[in-house]
Amino acid sequence: MEQLKTIGRELAMGSQGGFGQSKEFLDLVKSIGEARSKAEEDRIVLHEIETLKRRISEPDIPKRKMKEFIIRLVYVEMLGHDASFGYIHAVKMTHDDNLLLKRTGYLAVTLFLNEDHDLIILIVNTIQKDLKSDNYLVVCAALNAVCKLINEETIPAVLPQIVELLGHSKEAVRKKAIMALHRFYQKSPSSVSHLVCNFRKRLCDNDPGVMGATLCPLFDLITIDVNSYKDLVNSLVSILKQVAERRLPKSYDYHQMPAPFIQIRLLKILALLGSGDKQASGNMYTVISDIIKKCDSSSNIGNAILYESICCVSLIYPNPKLLEAAADVISRFLKSDSHNLKYMGIDALGRLIRISPEIAEKHQLAVIDCLEDPDDTLKRKTFELLYKMTKSSNVEVIVDRMIDYMISINDSHYKTYIASRCVELAEQFAPSNHWFIQTMNKVFEHAGDLVNIKVAHNLMRLIAEGFGEDDAAADSQLRSSAVESYLRIIGEPKLPSVFLQVICWVLGEYGTADGKYSASYITGKLCDVAEAYSSDETVKAYAVTALMKIYAFEMAAGRKVDMLSECQSLVEELSASHSTDLQQRAYELLALTRLDVHAIESIMPPDASCEDIEIDKNLSFLNSYVQQALENGAQPYILENERAGSWNINNLRSHDHHEASQHGLRFEAYELPKPPVLPTVSPSSFPASTELVPVPEPSYLREVHLVSSVSDAGSSELKLHLDGVQRKWGRPTYSSPSSSTSSSTSQKPVNGVSQADVSSTIHSKPHENYGSRKPQVEISEEKQKLAASLFGGSSKTEKRPSSHKIAKASGNAVERSQAPKTTVVSNEAQVNKTYHEPPPPDLLDLGEQTVSSSAPSLDPFKQLEGLLDPSQVTSTGNHDVAADTKSPDIMALYAETTAITQSGSGGYSIPSSGDDVNLISGWSNATTNSSHGETAVTPASQSKGPNLRDALQKDSLVRQMGVTPATQNPNLFKDLLG
């Protein structure tokens, strides 16, 4: 009866095909499945292990039973329990002649053992034998094991057989042999380096499957060394072509796509080969555009190929047509309802904007949708895209968003990641120092424990150095605002240690500088901090030093200092601290307060943290003392490297230590005691900071002046970071030589078209216009729209020329638009005002921004065209464009000089006339020689009529797109010119 039940259950369980299991196994699985808790499950499994342990070592177990035991072992181990007692039985099973048992044995060992396990040595022999077997299934099973179990040492034992199998008659075996060889290559490239040519050979295999398998190792090889495989481009392209044209047998189709995985592999390889290689890329254009055209975008795998094509297009030498096709695909992805496709679309967009930044504009709405999507994966991908698109114009919006998200998540890994991104962006693009400090405060407050300590040092140095401009008022304003914000934050519970260090340092340095807060108020706050975070010695150290500075500044200013009682008790407590560092700081504080005003002034000059500290490396002030000692018969000091052989270790202590650990006993006599290493510093030689640990090392000296209290370890990196903050170099876009050429090539057709009939083509050919834009112009409008959409205001989001320093928001407007342009801008704004209603400050702005931005984006090439029109201006025009891309300032200067000559002014007046297309083509023809000198006025007045027309056109386009237009964002012009 019992058996019948079992049989019935077995049948019901659907265990077909000779994989039947015994009742015990079924019961085991069932009881585990029914287990209510982890503990219960563990109990069942442990019981099972006991049973197996007992039974597996019984003599004469029937093989079939043994096989089941092994499977049960595998199962037990999958549940997380140790089954190592049965490994040997699995190994034994691989020796069996029966195919089923052998395969089970191999399965078990590949799951149980790693390549360095002791038992491997028992298997290698079997594998060797099996690789030579007549039965190809045995060979396959062995190859499977080879992949997992053979390590660097045992590769030579099986390598000859594997190579032989590359010519096996069964394609399944050839395929697996190639992959095994690939695996060897991954594990130890040197051991198979002489066999690499086999991969090339197998690329020509008759069987497409084998060819496809060869692509895996080739991909790895080409990733490492592109140049030696350039000759494969043509063959690979023709393979891809044949695959895409369905020349492969039907059996390779998958969901109506011909061999999609092979296509994907090929595209990946071509991307590697074509990257930065114009000639190689040229060979690929046709096939890639065919694939994009033909690909069925309704199936998942079709989209996978499309995505891969975009990746390929974005990596190879740019081709405008392909970029356009790729942009179309991306917009399809982003419009899709599937989150997967949106994700791929965002990812692809991030790749493509490196080459053609302007395509992002079209997709702002979709991007913002993705940013607000509940799907975390999509959100993070979108942040990655935003990170790539960040520039000074949109940094505020993006970083704010990032911080909001950072606060909302718990995943500390990603929190760290996004915090570091925020810091990086803020350092690189900060529009003002005030904003930078506020942003850093937020980052520190919410993720302070996760960010690098250097970030804190950077912030301190920024506050100390100010804006890098000679504007003392702005600097002190920044400092007071920093002090104020810190005094506000300081009361909050559980601030991260790093942040507290910054707070203490800033309060100590600048807390009383502007006279707004009294010394007792600040010191009280500092004492509170030291008390509240009494377990954190670093914070306490910072707090004590800050106290010392404040007292020093007070006394130096001639005021009477009464130490607060809480402060006194703090110092008392610390002077008895276990930490010598804290003790020293406390004693220094006490000593300092007893000095007279002059001494204090020279020890602790106010606001001197940025000043260079001259360190007398030779300690010349000790010369007389040394001389005296020598005269009294002391031994002269011998430099470390001149000292005897074993004295090559840096200092006495470590030397002794090494001696002790290296030799148990020393048999030679001890040297005479050496004169003690001279005290390297006397505190008085470092007037600005007692926190400074003097290290007589040249590289350090150069950087000490920045923030004296920064620990020496990070100082060199700090310097690097801050450079980024001040100069705000944008990230490099696509490699410049290729990008400049690409822009020039793509401009040609556009010029032709637009010259024929500019006004009618503007709107019908937006893509070409996008393509014609200089790649150097970073993502630009996209952010502005984003910003506008999020905040409704355009004033915030002005683009800042990269060569300008931070701060001085007021000067910005003047800086970015040179005199002639401003008139046009205002003119343009007026026109827009008359024609469009004021914008509703909501998301709809986006759409209208797209519209308005599309027109200005035409400009660069129009400038070019206008410049080229009068033939004698050609060179000037080119210069102009070149200057454009660098900085408006240069532009302005240049314009002034060129304005003297007729042709120069003609050339210049065109860019200055901003976004007006008709004006340029018409005007530059008609009045090449006429309007010079007052370029600012002439184009402005002339542009009125055409501007109206242009605005009308814009308006109609806007209506087509179904959005309400708003005022023109004047910043757009800046983008065009710089």
Place this chain on the structure above:
Amino acid sequence: MIQSVLVMNTQGKPRLAKFYDFQPVEKQQELMRSVFSVLCSRAGSVSSFVDTESIFGPDTRLVYKHYATLYFVVIFDSSENELAMADLIQVFVETLDKCFKNVCELDVVFNYSKIHTVLDEIIFGGQVLETSSTEVMKAIEEISKLETASNAINLVPKSVSGWGTR
């Protein structure tokens, strides 16, 4: 390269775990637990991709699909295409479906070694080997045939005699 293929049910019980780079048993458990905790927190209509760098280290991606009571998970690096990996899961499941006629969780549980055989025909040493479920089925059938043949010689007599004694 594909680093790992996991199948687990909606309660987090592992049904299949294949790591193409060796991981010790404890580590495997830990990885599977973290994967499960990520997966079960995701809503139904979101993308199949998960950011798993915190679990599997840098340059790793995870694609999963949810079929009935099972999660199928593939972990791989940047040399693979996410959408293609999603389709690879599809291939795997399609093949299982052909293998078992309407595959369900129980089939996966009780045919443990067969599932491994199927997977080994699709992914070999961390690389995609075959993506046509028909081809995979052919190979599986051939293996089954040969195995039953060798079974017939060695095992069937015993089991027959076993039947006799019951």
